[in-house]
Amino acid sequence: MWMGGPVVVFDTETTGAGAGDRVVSLGAVRLDAALEPEATLHLAFAPGIRCHWGAIRVHGMSDAFLARHPPFAAHAEEIAGFFAGCAAAAHNLPFDRRMLGGEFARLDRPLPWAEAHCTLALWRRARPGQRAGLAQAAAACGLAREGALHGALEDAWLAAQLLRTLHGLPPVPMRLHGITNGPAEGLSEEIAA
Numbered sequence: 001m002w003m004g005g006p007v008v009v010f011d012t013e014t015t016g017a018g019a020g021d022r023v024v025s026l027g028a029v030r031l032d033a034a035l036e037p038e039a040t041l042h043l044a045f046a047p048g049i050r051c052h053w054g055a056i057r058v059h060g061m062s063d064a065f066l067a068r069h070p071p072f073a074a075h076a077e078e079i080a081g082f083f084a085g086c087a088a089a090a091h092n093l094p095f096d097r098r099m100l101g102g103e104f105a106r107l108d109r110p111l112p113w114a115e116a117h118c119t120l121a122l123w124r125r126a127r128p129g130q131r132a133g134l135a136q137a138a139a140a141c142g143l144a145r146e147g148a149l150h151g152a153l154e155d156a157w158l159a160a161q162l163l164r165t166l167h168g169l170p171p172v173p174m175r176l177h178g179i180t181n182g183p184a185e186g187l188s189e190e191i192a193a
């Protein structure tokens with residue numbers, strides 16, 4: 001049984017995977033100490049640099065779409081408040097910690113979480129020999145993405161479901177919603193514009 005207290009399970013979508021790349025979207029699901037969902041956060045950011053074509057193929061957010069959103073700095077306080085020093089978790093934590101941590105470092109701010117857990121590493125430890133990518137691990141739990149593109153909130157939910165499964169808890173309904181910052185009209189139609 002999970003004994004780690006509240007945890008924020010998060011995922012980032014980025015301009016690419018290099019050292020200078022930036023976060024373009026953050027999805028986060030806050031779970032209470034019993035791993036029950038409490039709240040979600042789903043934001044997009046103008047990264048100030050162009051997205052690599054391979055990243056756009058993964059997340060579907062064009063440079064034009066992202067340019068209509070505020071920069072990460074405009075939401076740093078909100079994000080830090082959402083984590084509120086709780087534990088953090090992500091599937092492939094080293095990547096997401098590096099990317100989100102890089103955004104906070106650019107603002108001379110500390111990471112907004114205390115300890116951190118990697119659901120990829122936990123899955124590999126619990127299920128040796130099984131494929132451990134997010135899509136494969138989710139499929140082993142009877143879960144899947146709704147579409148072909150990676151969305152930060154949906155991937156955060158899938159990682160939260162894996163954390164629950166690894167602690168003997170059944171899946172819960174995922175509460176997916178659109179990006180909550182930026183222009184209100186036409187967002188869903190313009191993601192890949």
